[in-house]
Amino acid sequence: MVDLIPRAHLFGNPTRYGHQISPDGRRLGWVAPHEGVLNIWSAPIDDLDAAVPVTTDRRRGIDAYAFAYDGRHLLYVQDADGDENHHLYAVDLTTGERRDLTPIPGIAAAIVGLSRIVRDRVLVAINDRDPRFHDLHSIDLATGERSLVIENPGFAGFLIDERYAVRFAFRNLPDGSSQLIAPDGANWKPWLTFPPEDARVSGAENLDAAGTALFCRDSRGRNTAALTRIDLATGETRVLAAHEEADIGAVLQDAETHEPVAYSVTHARKSWHVLDPRLTDDFAFLETQGLGDWYPASRTEDDALWIVVARADTRVGEAAIYDRQAKTLRSLGSARPELEGAPLAPMSPAIIRSRDGLDLVSYLSRPLDAQAPGPLVLLVHGGPWARDSFGFDGLHQWLANRGYAALSVNFRSSTGFGKAFLNAGDREWGQRMDDDLSDAVAWAVAQGVADPARVAIMGGSYGGYATLMALTRNPGSYACGIDLVGPANLETLVRTIPPYWEAMRAQLHRAIGDPDTEEGMALIRERSPVYFADRIKAPLLIVQGANDPRVKQAESDQMVAAMERGGIPVTYLLFPDEGHGLVRPANRLAFFARAEEFLARHLGGRCEPIREDESAGTSMQVVREG
Structure with missing residues (x-):
């Protein structure tokens, strides 16, 4: 008889997970229990035994965070008992001071951008003016001073460059299509439209660092979403990668140029594909390390160090620091070491x-x-x-x-x-x-x-x-x-969605039925x-x-x-x-x-x-x- 694996070993708090490396490569962060509650920890990369909790929540736990580019601050989001009205907080890793950067009752905030150029500020979406739509604000990490970048008149979101300039906006149309629109003086003009059948698998992803090219996932004219590059000056579109059975998955960008350098595809299993030959040896090395369906979770700004996570059926979230020059892996341990040796099933x-x-x-x-x-x-x-x-x-x-x-x-x-x-x-x-x-x-x-x-x-x-x-x-x-x-x-589900889901209501109606029409309501009751x-x-x-x-x-x-x-x-x-x-x-x-x-x-x-x-x-x- 196979030994029982204790439930606590499977569903209790992990020992540590969610490793990230700071852009300057000097610090690591991770999530681990502090007094029985998950919190963010950090330590110098060369002295992990000096780790301290940088948050001390005693109730629900915190696990979503990011290092700022200023080398001093760590940012995290937290809601109240699962209400998803997240606030954005900053921790000064030098002094330990923690501050709510969005101290506004009832709002839901989210990080939109962290920039290598505007290192002292973070771009944040906040729905304080209209609970349905998030305006963009730039917030000073040191002082908390907040300045409005742009009001949101009803868009699903914005595409920004590294200087926090708004280059495009996303708009969902009543028929379920999605549209990329560009500023045109005080107005906006359509620039690229993804029809309803493409809208949920296609969309603009990011600009290159120079702001001259746009990268998209695009299924127009094909079934699976390809990775494409659009020259903003000429409109020329090139397919960089595509797969017949699956959409393009994760895309790694060059830290400096933001050009895609590798991508993954997942049908039954994940596979990685290299676009930039400078990474060929890295992926070849990592594929030989028995990591399963691994993925890079974090990278330094100079791309010298990566955090990679092994993901196999009987291997529990083991993270490691990968040194690209030395071609070495330094283990950071398993998320659940208590399962080592347990009778895990393939x-x-x-x-x-x-x-x-x-x-x-x-x-x-x-x-x-x-x-x-x-x-x-x-x-x-x-x-x-x-x-x-x-x-x-x-x-x-x-x-x-x-x-x-x-x-x-x-x-x-x-x-x-x-x-x-x-x-x-x-x-x-x-x-x-x-x-x-x-x-x-x-x-x-x-x-x-x-x-x-x-x-x-x-x-x-x-x-x-x-x-x-x-x-x-x-x-x-x-x-x-x-x-x-x-x-x-399904009627009450659609009618009571959070207000900030308003921009995606058309897509919900397309999938479920529109409760404001006789036909849609009949379908909803039937289902x-x-x-x-x-x-x-x-x-x-x-x-x-x-x-x-x-x-x-x-x-x-x-x-x-x-x-x-x-x-x-x-x-x-x-x-x-x-x-x-x-x-x-x-x-x-x-x-x-x-x-x-x-x-x-x-x-x-x-x-x-x-x-x-x-x-x-x-x-x-x-x-x-x-």
Whole structure:
């Protein structure tokens, strides 16, 4: 019998992760616990034992940060209990002083740009004037003095150069297309338009340092998004890179010129491709180091040192400093060293053919002692404009260790596989997107992996919606389901999106339906699981964060009420101090303890007894026990 991996080793706080190197190469930063809460730490690169926490949050934790180019400040963002109204803070690494650079109640701020030229200032988007649209402000890092760069009259965002000058703006049109517009005196003029079918996979990325060329991801005239270069003076467009099966993924830029020097492509697995021959030896060396689907997470301004992160199915986020001249890797350790030597399960990519001929890139992990067929948990990613990929996955490892096969499926609407695949999900929420999930289960049964009587479905956000919809649409197919912050009513979902999502409303209507039209409203009602709750036969666990600004608590409340009216059992867990997902470790562990017991009861897998520390410190409220 395979040893049980403690839940805390999979879902508790990591030891350290999120490494970044300062532009001058003198300091490292990372995320690690401080008094049990994740905070930002920093140390001189030549004396990591001198590390100190530069933030000291004692509640929710902080993990999003960046070094400024001035060699003195570290910037980070933080919200309140998951409300996503982030403020931007600066830490003086010399004095330790911390300041809120955006001390305005009720706003959501975001870093737009850090410049090698304007080193003493940061460009920030703030929605204080109009909660729907973010204006651009330049903020002095030392004094906090804020100056308006440009008001936002209703655009999705701006494209700036290194001097913080606005060169273009992004505008979403009512038909779902996106447009790049250029300043024209006091007005704006259309410069480049991506039609609705291209808008979600195409767009302008960045300018070169000279401001003479624009780099885009562009699927116009092709299926997958290519990397292109547009000469701003002549309009000449060159395709720099393209792939037949997948969109261009991450792009590395030259630190000085901002020209692309390498790019990745991810179909079933990630591959890197070099554009600049100066990097050929670097990528050749790193590919021989057994790093799995690795990626460069951070680079110095002179490009001499990189932080690279190994990402393999049984290797947990191990970071290292790569010295390009010496061709050496200096390990910074694993995010979860307690898992070294644990019985981790390998992950296998699989291509599953949908009933209408689409290739669904999927990932399967099976128990090490699997005796097929056995219980299966179908994991549905959120978004839906996102994707699953190869690498260490805590959910897969948890499930496989407990005796379940774990299957993640990139259903239609997932990103990275071209516009035809993504657009195939438009107006197919809860229909063909659900068919893809059913087809994946049928594949697992046909492969001898899954016992059709012991299949569960589980997901968060869109994955939570898919769970609810699958249980109403295919009530006999699943033994149970777990919905984490999933919408139940698409009308209330669309009508209550955060105000700063206003610019993307047309794309939501294109995908879901427009509730202000008779046709759209009919579609929305047909695809909203709250109206079909009486069809559910399988046990259901619903989990919600009370502060979620995207999928509000009312979504889960509606679903639970509908099930109560029908006399259908449901368990409802509410977390008052969480938003769109569970961040606090005590809450994560409390949820996974309940989820593990739930799956064991209905699928028959193994269950680690709930430890005392897993029930301490959580805010979890059991609103209903079904």
